[in-house]
Amino acid sequence: xxxxxYFLILSAALFCIGLxxxxxxxNAVLILMSIELMLNAVNINLVAFSSRLAPSEFLGQIxxxxxxxxxxxxxxxxLAIVIRLYRNRTSVNVDEIDIxxx
Amino acid sequence: xxxxxxxxxxxxxxxLVGALGVVASxxxxxxxxFLLLSLIMVAGLYILLYADxxxxxxxxIYGGAIVIVIFFALMLTRTREMPLRLDNxxxxxxxxASLAAFAxxxxxxxxxxxxxxxxxxxRVSYQVLGRTLFTQWAVPFEIAxxxxxxxxxxxxxxxxxxxxx
Amino acid sequence: xxxxxxxxxxxxxxxxxxxxxxxxIIVFLGKRLPGKGSYVAITAIGLGFILFWFVLKDLLYSRxxxxxxxxxxxxxxxxxxxMIIDPLSVLMLGVVTSVAFAIQVYSLGYMKGDPRFGWYFAxxxxxAASMLGLVLADNFLxxxxxxxxxxxxxxLLIGFWYERRxxxxxxxxxxxxxxxxxxxxxxxxxILFKQLGTFDMxxxxxxxxxxxxxxxILTLVAILIFLGAMGKSAQFPLHVWxxxxxxxxxxxxxxxxxxxxxxxxxxxVARSFPxxxxxxYALDVVAIIGLLTTLIGSTLALVMTDLKRIIxxxxxxxxxxxxxxxxxxxxxxxxxxxxxxxxxxxxxxxxAGSVIHSTGKQxxxxxxxxxxxxxxxxxxxxxxxxxxxxxxxxxxxxxxDEALIAIRDAQSPVxxxxxxxxxxxxxxxxxxxxxxxxxxxxxxxxxHAHESPPVMTVPMMALAFMSxxxxxxxxxxxxxxxxxxxxxxxxGAFLFLEHPEAFHFDVMLAVYSTLIAIAALGLGWTIYxxxxxxxxxxxxxxxxxxxxxxxxxxxxxxxxxIINRVVLAFSNLVALFDRxxxxxxxxxxxANLTAFAGYRLRxxxxxxxxDYALAIALGTTLIVIVAFLVT
Numbered sequence: 001x002x003x004x005x006y007f008l009i010l011s012a013a014l015f016c017i018g019l020x021x022x023x024x025x026x027n028a029v030l031i032l033m034s035i036e037l038m039l040n041a042v043n044i045n046l047v048a049f050s051s052r053l054a055p056s057e058f059l060g061q062i063x064x065x066x067x068x069x070x071x072x073x074x075x076x077x078x079l080a081i082v083i084r085l086y087r088n089r090t091s092v093n094v095d096e097i098d099i100x101x102x
Numbered sequence: 103x104x105x106x107x108x109x110x111x112x113x114x115x116x117x118l119v120g121a122l123g124v125v126a127s128x129x130x131x132x133x134x135x136f137l138l139l140s141l142i143m144v145a146g147l148y149i150l151l152y153a154d155x156x157x158x159x160x161x162x163i164y165g166g167a168i169v170i171v172i173f174f175a176l177m178l179t180r181t182r183e184m185p186l187r188l189d190n191x192x193x194x195x196x197x198x199a200s201l202a203a204f205a206x207x208x209x210x211x212x213x214x215x216x217x218x219x220x221x222x223x224x225r226v227s228y229q230v231l232g233r234t235l236f237t238q239w240a241v242p243f244e245i246a247x248x249x250x251x252x253x254x255x256x257x258x259x260x261x262x263x264x265x266x267x
Numbered sequence: 268x269x270x271x272x273x274x275x276x277x278x279x280x281x282x283x284x285x286x287x288x289x290x291x292i293i294v295f296l297g298k299r300l301p302g303k304g305s306y307v308a309i310t311a312i313g314l315g316f317i318l319f320w321f322v323l324k325d326l327l328y329s330r331x332x333x334x335x336x337x338x339x340x341x342x343x344x345x346x347x348x349x350m351i352i353d354p355l356s357v358l359m360l361g362v363v364t365s366v367a368f369a370i371q372v373y374s375l376g377y378m379k380g381d382p383r384f385g386w387y388f389a390x391x392x393x394x395a396a397s398m399l400g401l402v403l404a405d406n407f408l409x410x411x412x413x414x415x416x417x418x419x420x421x422x423l424l425i426g427f428w429y430e431r432r433x434x435x436x437x438x439x440x441x442x443x444x445x446x447x448x449x450x451x452x453x454x455x456x457x458i459l460f461k462q463l464g465t466f467d468m469x470x471x472x473x474x475x476x477x478x479x480x481x482x483x484i485l486t487l488v489a490i491l492i493f494l495g496a497m498g499k500s501a502q503f504p505l506h507v508w509x510x511x512x513x514x515x516x517x518x519x520x521x522x523x524x525x526x527x528x529x530x531x532x533x534x535x536v537a538r539s540f541p542x543x544x545x546x547x548y549a550l551d552v553v554a555i556i557g558l559l560t561t562l563i564g565s566t567l568a569l570v571m572t573d574l575k576r577i578i579x580x581x582x583x584x585x586x587x588x589x590x591x592x593x594x595x596x597x598x599x600x601x602x603x604x605x606x607x608x609x610x611x612x613x614x615x616x617x618x619a620g621s622v623i624h625s626t627g628k629q630x631x632x633x634x635x636x637x638x639x640x641x642x643x644x645x646x647x648x649x650x651x652x653x654x655x656x657x658x659x660x661x662x663x664x665x666x667x668d669e670a671l672i673a674i675r676d677a678q679s680p681v682x683x684x685x686x687x688x689x690x691x692x693x694x695x696x697x698x699x700x701x702x703x704x705x706x707x708x709x710x711x712x713x714x715h716a717h718e719s720p721p722v723m724t725v726p727m728m729a730l731a732f733m734s735x736x737x738x739x740x741x742x743x744x745x746x747x748x749x750x751x752x753x754x755x756x757x758x759g760a761f762l763f764l765e766h767p768e769a770f771h772f773d774v775m776l777a778v779y780s781t782l783i784a785i786a787a788l789g790l791g792w793t794i795y796x797x798x799x800x801x802x803x804x805x806x807x808x809x810x811x812x813x814x815x816x817x818x819x820x821x822x823x824x825x826x827x828x829i830i831n832r833v834v835l836a837f838s839n840l841v842a843l844f845d846r847x848x849x850x851x852x853x854x855x856x857x858a859n860l861t862a863f864a865g866y867r868l869r870x871x872x873x874x875x876x877x878d879y880a881l882a883i884a885l886g887t888t889l890i891v892i893v894a895f896l897v898t
């Protein structure tokens with residue numbers, strides 16, 4: 001049986017790579033992809049905990065299903081926003097979208 | 103080291119490589135392909151965790167739907183700006199922040215004494231999962247479907263041509 | 268036989284409560300009510316007067332009691348609303364409700380047609396409520412609250428005709444002057460609270476009698492409380508506001524500035540008498556201030572020409588006399604004097620008001636021979652004047668003799684002699700307006716003068732009746748006459764349930780005090796009526812003295828100088844501090860600092876996505892690390 005810690009470390013690494021992508025990228029679509037990585041890391045955690053700590057209730061799996069659903073909705077909306085943005089400003093670089101400040 | 107753990111390492115390393123490819127590639131299309139690779143490896147992890155249903159869902163939704171949508175988005179937003187600069191100026195700070203977060207998570211994982219209750223993990227049958235989802239979790243399920251509907255309508259409204267351009 | 272169904276002592280809170288309700292009704296609905304709500308106020312105080320009899324009856328057949336409800340608790344202290352029902356408070360209830368009722372009825376005629384008729388009755392009702400609350404209060408906190416409430420009512424009513432600058436100034440002067448005393452009262456109450464942790468009167472008095480408070484602090488507290496009484500009761504040197512307070516409507520002067528509110532100081536000292544008894548020197552201070560006040564008041568009353576101011580100075584002198592009696596230990600005498608004085612002094616003011624209402628003048632030199640035009644006013648005024656002068660068998664005679672006996676027994680012969688001088692002077696100064704206004708030749712410009720309507724004369728007649736008979740309450744046969752229990756023989760026995768104080772009657776003293784009064788009246792007759800001795804020639808002979816008196820011992824000028832030199836200079840300093848430190852540095856400085864900080868900091872709000880995301884990521888990590896390290 002694979003130890004729980006392996007999954008946790010893997011998921012942490014995946015999460016932090018995603019975090020790096022969110023922080024370092026300037027293309028909005030790339031940022032969205034990094035967010036998907038982070039969500040997957042969370043899902044791995046959920047399923048691993050569920051499987052190792054209380055498999056008969058499989059709550060983690062149920063949760064993961066909902067997370068995937070929400071992620072799908074989020075991607076759909078976010079990409080719609082990106083497309084709209086591109087049409088308005090011919091750019092999807094987040095550092096060029098900075099008018100909502102003082 | 104038994105065979106499952108070896109498989110785990112193979113899958114995990116491929117997943118991490120894919121993830122690194124997503125965030126480091128200089129070509130957005132390669133990034134998307136790396137993402138697909140990484141997500142499919144995560145599905146493999148689900149199988150190692152005896153979550154077959156979730157693995158199928160992962161491949162169907164992520165591999166089949168989300169990545170495709172991302173490809174479309176990339177296609178529709180091709181910029182002609184050359185040379186393509188994909189990283190923002192705060193990159194060093196991003197490295198610091200993500201390494202710090204990883205250090206924190208890894209330390210926490212290592213320091214915590216996990217009470218493992220299960221020695222032989224068991225597979226959850228599709229029937230049981232489906233029945234639970236439609237009985238005990240029926241209301242959240244319906245709410246999730248409404249959420250999807252709202253997101254669908256919202257995406258159409260936002261992306262539709264017209265209005266104030 | 269007292270029945271359970273009849274209202275008793277526990278209903279006493281309704282007496283002020285009704286007037287408070289009347290105040291609220293008039294303020295909110297007064298414009299739509301008949302008579303602008305005046306009848307509401309009169310009904311409320313009338314019902315209060317009726318309730319007073321039930322409370323009195325209940326008190327006579329049972330023991331004094333206190334009732335209270337907890338207002339709120341602050342840690343171990345609890346603040347209460349409470350009332351004390353004992354002979355002292357019930358006596359005050361009777362005086363206040365009866366006089367206030369008479370005067371409110373009188374006001375219907377006197378204030379007729381005034382543009383703020385409704386507001387006048389609203390404040391009258393509020394005054395009645397606060398004054399009745401004041402006499403019922405069983406703790407010093409409630410007493411102080413109502414004390415300030417009567418002060419604000421006094422302020423509102425003195426300045427009732429605030430369009431007149433002099434009225435507004437007089438209201439301000441009264442408010443500020445009494446405030447000086449009130450601060451003393453508040454400090455005294457707070458010292459008591461710090462010492463004993465309670466505001467409750469009976470607890471405080473018991474502790475003081477047991478000797479739980481050191482003599483020094485007790486004296487300090489007693490004198491501070493007396494300072495409050497000095498302000499309210501217009502005692503020297505805080506008496507300067509009372510003559511100016513005559514700018515208010517005359518019924519107000521009668522009710523507030525003669526019969527009730529100014530007597531609150533006397534009541535306060537009487538109520539706190541257990542404190543004064545055990546505090547060394549405190550009673551001596553009361554006596555000395557009282558003596559000074561009565562002499563100053565009665566000398567100044569001799570030279571004033573304004574009818575109301577003559578009576579006002581007479582009030583000051585009589586309040587001083589009560590304080591002198593209190594300071595001499597004549598508790599019952601002072602309270603008897605308070606009661607009789609409330610009746611005859613209110614009557615004097617109502618008579619003066621009737622004259623002013625009819626002639627439109629206030630200067631007695633422009634009056635004369637008015638008794639033919641207004642016989643009822645003349646007769647009642649003269650009754651009140653004789654009562655004040657102290658001729659038997661009117662009420663003033665008994666109260667004055669009781670007070671004189673107390674003074675003779677407690678004080679040195681010099682003080683006693685000066686008190687007799689004050690008695691002489693008071694008969695003389697009251698003879699002057701009586702003779703000058705009502706006798707002599709009728710001036711042609713006053714030919715149109717007429718008697719006041721019954722709504723004014725009937726209350727005057729009622730008060731005249733009380734002025735005549737209220738002295739008889741001292742006799743021990745009064746109680747049995749009405750079939751009361753044995754311990755309620757007369758006034759002194761009624762006030763002192765524990766140690767009944769019998770009525771003293773000293774024939775010698777009665778004879779020569781009466782002779783003094785008659786002599787003074789006779790002198791007044793020769794001077795002011797017959798003109799055998801011309802007032803003008805006296806004025807010339809004693810020009811220096813007269814000048815000092817007309818200028819009221821230069822006390823107003825002295826105060827004005829202090830205000831100009833000290834108070835205004837200090838105020839300028841405070842204003843400077845306020846402008847520079849509080850405004851420029853504190854208020855504007857804070858605002859400028861905030862604006863400057865915002866001006867510099869806003870450039871850190873880049874609007875760039877990754878800056879915010881980085882802050883969130885680093886911040887979250889940091890918070891978790893800190894939480895991890897802390898736990």
